[in-house]
Amino acid sequence: MTFADLELPDRVRDTIGTELCLLPDPSADVDRALTRYHRIFAALPTELLQQIMDFGRHNDAPGVMLVRNLPLDEDLPPTPVDGEPSPAKASFVAEGVLLGLTGLLGEPIGVLTEKDGRLVHDVVPVPEGARAQTNQGSAVFLNFHSDITYDTTGRYDVANPDFLVLNCLRGAAGNDAFTYYADARDLCRHLPDPLVETLRSPLYRLNAPGSYTRSVGEDVLSEPVPILSGAARFPEITVSANGTRPLTRGARTALDALQDACRAVAHAVRLEPGQALLINNRKGVHARSTFRARHDGRDRWLQRTYIRRNLWNVRYRATSEDRRVHY
Ligand SMILES: O=C(O)CCC(=O)C(=O)O
Ligand SMILES: [Fe+2]
Numbered sequence: 001m002t003f004a005d006l007e008l009p010d011r012v013r014d015t016i017g018t019e020l021c022l023l024p025d026p027s028a029d030v031d032r033a034l035t036r037y038h039r040i041f042a043a044l045p046t047e048l049l050q051q052i053m054d055f056g057r058h059n060d061a062p063g064v065m066l067v068r069n070l071p072l073d074e075d076l077p078p079t080p081v082d083g084e085p086s087p088a089k090a091s092f093v094a095e096g097v098l099l100g101l102t103g104l105l106g107e108p109i110g111v112l113t114e115k116d117g118r119l120v121h122d123v124v125p126v127p128e129g130a131r132a133q134t135n136q137g138s139a140v141f142l143n144f145h146s147d148i149t150y151d152t153t154g155r156y157d158v159a160n161p162d163f164l165v166l167n168c169l170r171g172a173a174g175n176d177a178f179t180y181y182a183d184a185r186d187l188c189r190h191l192p193d194p195l196v197e198t199l200r201s202p203l204y205r206l207n208a209p210g211s212y213t214r215s216v217g218e219d220v221l222s223e224p225v226p227i228l229s230g231a232a233r234f235p236e237i238t239v240s241a242n243g244t245r246p247l248t249r250g251a252r253t254a255l256d257a258l259q260d261a262c263r264a265v266a267h268a269v270r271l272e273p274g275q276a277l278l279i280n281n282r283k284g285v286h287a288r289s290t291f292r293a294r295h296d297g298r299d300r301w302l303q304r305t306y307i308r309r310n311l312w313n314v315r316y317r318a319t320s321e322d323r324r325v326h327y
Helices: 010-020 030-041 046-057 093-105 184-190 193-199 210-216 249-265 312-317
Strands: 004-007 064-068 107-111 121-123 142-145 163-170 179-183 204-206 244-246 267-269 276-280 284-288 301-308
Touching: 004 046, 010 030, 010 093, 030 093, 046 064, 046 093, 046 276, 093 107, 093 163, 093 276, 093 301, 142 249, 179 184, 179 249, 179 276, 184 249, 193 249, 244 249, 276 284
Parallel strands: 004 064
Antiparallel strands: 064 276, 107 301, 121 301, 142 284, 163 276, 163 301, 179 267, 179 284, 204 244
8 A cells, every 4th residue: 555645845834833832731621722723734735634634534545644844842852761741841832733633533532551541642762661562662673563452341452543643753863763554455465365364363362552461460361353354445453562362373374474464565664853653553553663762861752642533432431530531
């Protein structure tokens, strides 16, 4: 599948940046902030705006889109080292870019077990998580995966985000961090039919995300699920970074072949400040290379949202404190 790549004209970047830098921290009133961002992002040229909206709405759209030449915060404080928001961040341009793009795709959601339910996630290398299969890692390859959500129903691919946006505030100091995306349509074309057939069978149990298993201290496996599902033209894929357990030998062979195929078909992006990656979390799987992290305030810094097209289908998980935050 094509990899979509958009660039804002300088004039539009500057207009959006000037307006965003006047706005306060969106977390105080997210719906009001999203409304303001909506007005601001309406300044995008029609063609660009439609390409982003079409990315969100159409089944046959690409699974990943890079948006370049976005505005930046003028004074960026040191990269936080704990995965928490930086208390020193005094302007909110990056948050505005992230939530402005998010609003073109759907609704940002929080999950209590992921970044304390915040809507804006700071994705930074954390010393204790350096070797973990989570967004805190740096010293290990973060395997091709979907962002999944632990759920008592035993299905982790239902309440999980439809989309992720990753907005880059600071690139890796060694320029060595790559994000990869492998589209399930490409994977199905690449793999022999019998292996695709196996991957379409409920022969796999997914381990819950590392952020959840860390809190309970043990692996928590899903019910047996297929890795690929849905119409042949529009396959959905679900893989856990934290471990996908094949239930048969054949299932293992197909899973190994899938991992190789991901590396073969993936698009690689080295995110730089002013670039955001829009990721469809159902049409493909993503991964991240190892990269050098020093935990000295100059490390790579992304902000991320989890997005649902619609909040209705996840209402069974809604918390009573905040209508965008789910347990
Ligand atoms: O750091 C990256 O490029 C991607 C990390 C990741 O998988 C995520 O944030 O969901
Ligand atoms: Fe991820």
